[in-house]
Amino acid sequence: MLFTEPLEKVITNPPIRDVRARNAFYPSSASVRVMDPQTGRPKSIGGCLRRQYYEITGVNPTNHSDAAGELKKEMGGVIQELMEEKLKAAGLWMASEKSIWIPKYKISGRLDTWCWDPESMKPGKTKTPIAIEFKSTGRFGEPGLINPSKGKLMPKEDHVCQVIPYLDFFSQWPEMFHGQPMRVIIFAIGRDSLNWKEHMVFLAGKGHYGMDLKDDKRYAVVRNEAGTFQLKYITVAGVYSRYMQVAEHLRQGKVPERDYALQYDNELILKMAEKEMISKTDRGKVASAVKRDPEGREPWLKKGDWQCGWCPFKDKCWHGIDHQAKPVISQDLPQQGKSAPIPITEPKGSL
Numbered sequence: 001m002l003f004t005e006p007l008e009k010v011i012t013n014p015p016i017r018d019v020r021a022r023n024a025f026y027p028s029s030a031s032v033r034v035m036d037p038q039t040g041r042p043k044s045i046g047g048c049l050r051r052q053y054y055e056i057t058g059v060n061p062t063n064h065s066d067a068a069g070e071l072k073k074e075m076g077g078v079i080q081e082l083m084e085e086k087l088k089a090a091g092l093w094m095a096s097e098k099s100i101w102i103p104k105y106k107i108s109g110r111l112d113t114w115c116w117d118p119e120s121m122k123p124g125k126t127k128t129p130i131a132i133e134f135k136s137t138g139r140f141g142e143p144g145l146i147n148p149s150k151g152k153l154m155p156k157e158d159h160v161c162q163v164i165p166y167l168d169f170f171s172q173w174p175e176m177f178h179g180q181p182m183r184v185i186i187f188a189i190g191r192d193s194l195n196w197k198e199h200m201v202f203l204a205g206k207g208h209y210g211m212d213l214k215d216d217k218r219y220a221v222v223r224n225e226a227g228t229f230q231l232k233y234i235t236v237a238g239v240y241s242r243y244m245q246v247a248e249h250l251r252q253g254k255v256p257e258r259d260y261a262l263q264y265d266n267e268l269i270l271k272m273a274e275k276e277m278i279s280k281t282d283r284g285k286v287a288s289a290v291k292r293d294p295e296g297r298e299p300w301l302k303k304g305d306w307q308c309g310w311c312p313f314k315d316k317c318w319h320g321i322d323h324q325a326k327p328v329i330s331q332d333l334p335q336q337g338k339s340a341p342i343p344i345t346e347p348k349g350s351l
């Protein structure tokens, strides 16, 4: 095991940490709050408001990934580079990592890739740009990808939320798209098999860039091999109003409520079992637990949201633990003689 230890060390504790100033909201945190028809409870799709609040106010993360977890995060970038090489070879690539800025809502983002729509390059057609967002998932077809008919997958709803600011921003220039709406392809790739599915997302409904949210009726539409699906619950107004909620909490200095749960309450677990939202094995465990502990003193099933399981603020959020302030620039730097010290950057930002 010559290399495991030094590699794990550098992956989990890099000499210089990647820190972005948080003086803006990011499309990657986009979310909506909807009523879940199965449980009859409101539920969040996408980024947690409390997590955004912690990030923007410079709270030190309390939970860090192990080496494998860190590498998984980097795999998305590797896959994007690989696929862009192929798009270049196909003569379709236009540009990568182009930024947007939506001043009204202080949203700053970067679209992965711009390409020429292959259909628009056929004789007699007008060359039209189309954007691509690469989204890697652990397992191809993993739970969370809506499956409208066997073998035909949908994108994750989180990913649909994340492209809404881009779709809205570029709707200002319809001439760019020659009569079509701005379209983003969510390129969903499984890290396990490198199989992929393409999902085209665009906006439908009345509204335009910059309009008052109460009048904006636009929502997401997904088109893929399974058909065309109107996701009327993922709206432009819904996404922006969630960012505005974080802004309001920041103004008031008040931590938002949690959007997700580390452990579901027993009432919800029972509902999920009744509605067959959990596996047969888990339903069996719930049935035994209810018999054993009818008053529900213990959780009937150990189950919660993955968002909390992977959250870098898990201990802070659920146990109020503030770990020792972790310096942005690791103290564990390689020896570099007498060069000037690297300044420590405060990860704070304001809106």
Ligand code: SF4
Residues within 6 Å of the ligand: 048, 049, 050, 051, 258, 259, 260, 261, 262, 307, 308, 309, 311, 312, 313, 314, 317, 318
């Ligand atoms: S632990 Fe869960 S609820 Fe708390 S900030 Fe993280 S994602 Fe949100």
